[in-house]
Amino acid sequence: MPKTLRHEDYTVGWICPLEVEQTAALEMLDEEHERLPQPSTDDNVYTLGSMAGHNVVIAGLSGPNNTSVARVFANINTTFPRLKFGLFVGIGGGVPVKTDTGLIRLGDVVVSKPAGGHSGALQYDHGKAAVGQFQRTGALAPPPNVLLSAAQDMAAKRARLREAPIKKNISRIDTGVPGLRKYKYPVPEQDYLFDADYEHLTKGLSCDECGCDPSPRSKREADEVDEPHVVVHRGNIAYGELVITKAILRDKLAKQYGVLCFETEAAGAMGALTCIVIRGISDYADSHKNDQWHGYAAAAAAAYARQLFFHMPIDEVK
Template sequence: MPRRRLALEAYRVGWICPLEVEQIAAMDMLDEEHDSLPQKPADHNVYKLGSINNHNIVIAGLPLTGNCPAATVVAQMRMTFPNLRYGLLVGIGGGVPVRTENGTIRLGHVVVGTPTGVHSGTVQYDHGKAKEGSFERTGSIPPPPALLLNAARALNVVREREDHDPVWKDAQRPLKRRRGARRFKFPGVAKDYLYPPQNTHQQPDKSCTESGCDPCQRIDRNVDEDEDEESFVVVHQGTIASGELVVKTAALRDRLADQYGVLCFEMEAAGALADFPCLVIRGISDYCDSHKNDEWHGYAAAAAAAYARQLFFHLPEEEAQK
């Protein structure tokens, strides 16, 4: 079946993927792919176009991770696609192993940035001014658009009432679409390793086994009784922290999490949300400690993309593009 070629004005949703593995997962969530379109000379982005449930979507990656590249990509995207109304920032993030109303945050879970308390859903923890003996965070980030928050709530309701989880089903799409997609497979709870904050990984370029990390030091955590690890993606909602610093120290993770009530850390949301209404969705691929590695990247990216895909089935009819 030949691809459709639509007008630039037909696209209303921008889907931003900082990493290559996240962009692959996003492409696997499309119902159909569209032909590429001419873009303005000042726009250096490379786009993938398509649709989900009749919503036309622009997918863009980032040349580098970080808030500044995210802001640049968003600005150029909006210049070329004049009718974009909102965006999704979808990818992996580092989780804080705390308990929420949906259980304890674990690898492979999804965190959605939603307003809680004094925060809008995202907090830029490294933006502020130094004062004598302290650091004062300044500025604020706008909350996600009400349309997407309402779609997220509608999805939550459906997932509570159905026997089968549509997010889990969509997280398997990369595995069904082509061979060689093994990195998107669910690694299994047995490979979800959490060490005490004081336990440090000694050799950064080697696995925990090669580095000699003692398995007996891992924190023993049982799967929540209401969580079926093989057929359900657990979704947590709350504050996501954004900053230019890669958090790889459990002590720093816990200090910032306690200070701001953070569930997840990432590096692009503050830049993307500065002038574009977005919902931030992150699949948990590590615990922001020295033991972090790439083993969960593929599945975490697929889980986040699957959640994003399901939102398009809960947007109002009038939002569907002709």
């Protein structure tokens, strides 16, 4: 029988903006717990469980917008008063730049980490005019030290392994189940990176369907496609209310703020539970984006988040 714990026993919140992300998160649980009563004012639906000795509350969103995010965070803090921090896990648009761990590609993971004077998660479309310039003012609080230390410990130990645990975590998702087929590793030849000034020809159709010219694009090198390997990059993640679909704008903002990834929901978490943001790269934040990599990118992000629990000191969390 599933365990029944108290509200006070749960110490970590895991927030998933999209359904594809929430399903991947559920597959990462070591065990699920019985649901608990909650106030009538809390309309969130929670899945309770544990990973690596930590009791976790997983919540999705009723809608992919900042209002929904803010409501989820407000309610989860009230219903589970002992939560110390959160994991904001999902997919995002990657900036195709080179980091210490390599070139950012589809299926990689980007994790928020303070860099370049920023907190690790900053709002690129919120600010004020000052002395003739636009000054950005929106940002999440930096991730708590325990999560930053766990991420660093995970990176150091992962570098010494021939087979990373993240890959094993992804394999927890049985893609033989019809509802989970979307999480299968895509055909690597579909990892297209187009020149920034080459726009997608027809909205709503894939590049192959609408006849995008293949000459201004690059693919993974041959030695990268034999077997999927999740590369993790750590640095600044940018969030805003509008989806970035212009590669030239992507590159301009990335250079201006030193960001590695773009996403759209983190603004709703401002002033709430302190979080680390984890994003699987599902597109390059350009006009050629599609949903072919959504499932695998969500799985990669969830797999990283699961592994992070094994590097957190349990006593510190409790």
